[in-house]
Amino acid sequence: MAPRLKLFAPLLIFALLALLLFRGLSLDPREMPSALIDKPLPEFELLSLGEQRMLTREDVTGQISLFNVWATWCVSCRVEHPYLQQLADAGVPIVGVNYKDEDSAALQWLQDLGNPYTVNIADRDGTLGLDLGVYGAPETYVVDAGGVIRYRHVGVVDERVWRSILEPIVLELTAAEMN
């Protein structure tokens, strides 16, 4: 390398580092791809919340729906609840996975805040959550009509998340089903 060009080496290194670190600013390390993408929803046999009825995988699949992992101890779940209600009112089927919660508290929550869920799976010991790879609430999964998991979103679902991420996936799945 010519001695003149060598002088630019620090600048070049700085530019590369800056590029790398700038990229890092917009990455969220908590956003991990689920290990279950494109895999069927795990088998389970759990009570329906507030009912003496056993639910299995077959009872809650069959149409494109959202699976929302929630609990009354989860603060962010309260934040996203009104938006889930809006989605439900607009006709989006949402299956609730009431994760490591208490029946009475969960039922009270639904009574006070409204119930956006078509049905709620009472996952008292977190066994379904474990099989899903849940590591905190809220989490929201897009499950297709065949019961296959297509997407996992960690964190609150709001207008922005729905419009930019979840709705396009749901629309794409709907279109694929039509064909």
Add this chain to the structure above:
Amino acid sequence: MARLCMAVMVIWTALAAFSTHAVIETYEFSSPALQERYQSLSAELRCPKCQNQNIADSNAPIAQDLRRLLYEQLEKGSSDQEILDYMVARYGEFVRYRPSFDSATAALWLAPVVLLLGGFALLILTVRRRGEPVPLDSLSASDKDQLRSLVDAAEKEA
């Protein structure tokens, strides 16, 4: 006085030991070998919630769940590989501090080797270049004169 100091120290140490272990539940293992495997596996499994801690160190609810699961599977007689496969099937390769080698983790595994080899190459090149003798004719005639006069002056002083 010395005895009092000693007593205080003993109590303080006991309390300190108690407080560090108060948050982590303990499991009774049927054999010491299982306990050893529990220690090593819980140190190798990463907490999905608090990403810079293993499940042995973390107090997040999910880490507690995973520790209980680990305990149950060990007592059930699962092999280390079975347990790791079970965890990876649910939480992805991310959950291991030593992920298996595939296209996604290749850079992670190979980078140290590549960097080390690169460092060696650089070192060898530098050392070689430094060892090369300076060619005699690299000094100009005026430089040689100046060098000669400096050496002469120094010799005169000495």
